[in-house]
Amino acid sequence: MPWFSTTPKHDVVRRICERIWLAVVQRSLRPGARLKEEDLAEIFGATRARVRQALTALEQDGLVSLTPNRGACIAEPGVEDAQDAFSARLCIEERLVLRLCRQAGPEDIAALRDHIARERAAHQDADSEAIIRLSGEFHMLIARLADAELLSKILRMLTIRTSLITAMYQTQATQTCGPDEHERIVAAIEARDEAAAAEAMRHHLAHLESALRLDEARPPVTALREALLPPR
Amino acid sequence: MPWFSTTPKHDVVRRICERIWLAVVQRSLRPGARLKEEDLAEIFGATRARVRQALTALEQDGLVSLTPNRGACIAEPGVEDAQDAFSARLCIEERLVLRLCRQAGPEDIAALRDHIARERAAHQDADSEAIIRLSGEFHMLIARLADAELLSKILRMLTIRTSLITAMYQTQATQTCGPDEHERIVAAIEARDEAAAAEAMRHHLAHLESALRLDEARPPVTALREALLPPR
DNA sequence: GTCAACGCGATTGTCGACAATTCTGATGCG
DNA sequence: CGCATCAGAATTGTCGACAATCGCGTTGAC
Numbered sequence: 001m002p003w004f005s006t007t008p009k010h011d012v013v014r015r016i017c018e019r020i021w022l023a024v025v026q027r028s029l030r031p032g033a034r035l036k037e038e039d040l041a042e043i044f045g046a047t048r049a050r051v052r053q054a055l056t057a058l059e060q061d062g063l064v065s066l067t068p069n070r071g072a073c074i075a076e077p078g079v080e081d082a083q084d085a086f087s088a089r090l091c092i093e094e095r096l097v098l099r100l101c102r103q104a105g106p107e108d109i110a111a112l113r114d115h116i117a118r119e120r121a122a123h124q125d126a127d128s129e130a131i132i133r134l135s136g137e138f139h140m141l142i143a144r145l146a147d148a149e150l151l152s153k154i155l156r157m158l159t160i161r162t163s164l165i166t167a168m169y170q171t172q173a174t175q176t177c178g179p180d181e182h183e184r185i186v187a188a189i190e191a192r193d194e195a196a197a198a199e200a201m202r203h204h205l206a207h208l209e210s211a212l213r214l215d216e217a218r219p220p221v222t223a224l225r226e227a228l229l230p231p232r
Numbered sequence: 233m234p235w236f237s238t239t240p241k242h243d244v245v246r247r248i249c250e251r252i253w254l255a256v257v258q259r260s261l262r263p264g265a266r267l268k269e270e271d272l273a274e275i276f277g278a279t280r281a282r283v284r285q286a287l288t289a290l291e292q293d294g295l296v297s298l299t300p301n302r303g304a305c306i307a308e309p310g311v312e313d314a315q316d317a318f319s320a321r322l323c324i325e326e327r328l329v330l331r332l333c334r335q336a337g338p339e340d341i342a343a344l345r346d347h348i349a350r351e352r353a354a355h356q357d358a359d360s361e362a363i364i365r366l367s368g369e370f371h372m373l374i375a376r377l378a379d380a381e382l383l384s385k386i387l388r389m390l391t392i393r394t395s396l397i398t399a400m401y402q403t404q405a406t407q408t409c410g411p412d413e414h415e416r417i418v419a420a421i422e423a424r425d426e427a428a429a430a431e432a433m434r435h436h437l438a439h440l441e442s443a444l445r446l447d448e449a450r451p452p453v454t455a456l457r458e459a460l461l462p463p464r
Numbered sequence: 465g466t467c468a469a470c471g472c473g474a475t476t477g478t479c480g481a482c483a484a485t486t487c488t489g490a491t492g493c494g
Numbered sequence: 495c496g497c498a499t500c501a502g503a504a505t506t507g508t509c510g511a512c513a514a515t516c517g518c519g520t521t522g523a524c
Contacts, residue, residue, distance in 0.1 A: 469523095490502100
């Protein structure tokens with residue numbers, strides 16, 4: 001799971017990042033939640049310095065918001081941030097599938113199919129953690145196969161942001177992106193149909209975004225604090 | 233100069249980042265150059281911890297390459313990295329100008345024109361540092377005016393990368409992007425001509441990329457080391 | 465004479481303690 | 495009774511010293 005790998009320093013930092021990310025997407029850590037360094041250090045059996053590294057990395061990825069002298073919170077992206085994130089993903093991922101259409105080899109297709117198979121298995125088992133992981137990693141896999149290191153790096157940042165956004169704004173019907181839409185994308189890539197592939201990706205992302213309720217008044221947990229303490 | 237502003241912590245780190253960046257684009261620090269922490273600390277009158285923060289930030293931006301237990305070097309992006317970077321910029325900046333075409337107010341146009349005026353002044357004075365800074369900041373200004381925080385962040389990373397690439401691969405004719413092409417872009421935005429604006433931006437970036445010699449065998453300074461020490 | 469193994473110097477990585485800042489609750493004044 | 499002021503506690507930020515690691519020169523054996 002090369003999910004968090006800003007710098008493959010020591011795995012401790014990465015593990016902390018991943019654990020926090022997981023807690024966020026599973027909604028056990030809610031946006032606005034305070035992240036005390038010492039607590040985290042104790043929880044993960046690490047030193048505070050390590051925790052700090054993890055937090056700065058997570059801030060880079062947009063998962064936590066880091067205000068000087070006041071510590072770290074889980075970030076609270078607004079509606080605009082959400083739209084920006086999806087808009088950027090659209091831009092990037094469209095390009096990626098086009099690239100894959102041209103240069104994907106049989107082994108790439110096989111890798112994608114294999115991934116989808118694992119997604120299906122996870123759905124079968126109702127393994128929610130695996131579902132979340134795999135559905136995100138599918139997009140990262142596309143980036144890696146497209147042989148686009150830079151875009152891959154950018155996309156990682158964006159998927160992390162959108163996963164937070166999804167956790168934050170998703171409606172009750174907890175639908176992650178299912179394997180079927182992924183399948184459609186892969187099929188188009190295999191058929192070398194650039195238009196269809198781009199369209200499938202666009203549709204997939206639009207579907208993801210539409211599953212959120214971005215237009216309503218903010219329902220977040222921390223609305224109270226934000227509402228009552230405007231100066232902040 | 234909100235050039236380096238990953239986190240507005242203390243300005244010391246930012247100043248270090250900026251100084252190193254400047255040295256790179258001015259070609260006084262060459263790709264592959266070793267960056268010893270202690271030396272940097274002494275040079276900038278900072279502690280090693282601060283230097284370390286700066287280096288990790290610069291690694292995120294792709295300016296330095298940070299290998300565990302072996303320290304930091306100025307990064308040496310390959311030809312593929314260069315193409316990726318320009319490709320990504322194209323993707324992002326096209327979207328940005330389209331957005332600006334729709335939502336740019338008169339004050340935005342004025343800000344852009346003002347910026348170009350400063351570019352012209354810098355050219356007049358042959359102030360190479362100002363020229364480099366301003367020509368990069370023009371693109372960042374577009375991102376900021378387009379009110380796209382996320383894309384702005386991404387673009388910052390990309391401009392840093394491309395500035396390194398430019399310094400690395402530019403031909404003798406040391407041409408940075410001149411004010412005239414910027415002027416064309418602004419004119420198109422002002423006229424609300426989306427197609428023309430996108431085209432102007434595409435042309436501008438293509439021009440920038442074409443001014444490099446990416447197709448030849450690597451001429452870099454460190455070719456020797458790379459050639460003789462393949463295992464590394 | 466060549467190669468391998470070893471140890472030393474140099475450099476990075478890590479940690480714990482201290483300093484600075486902010487938040488909380490209480491106190492006193494208006 | 496409300497509000498500003500001010501300690502005390504809690505939390506983050508910073509630093510210097512120590513430990514781990516790596517590169518390199520030396521030494522020794524074959």
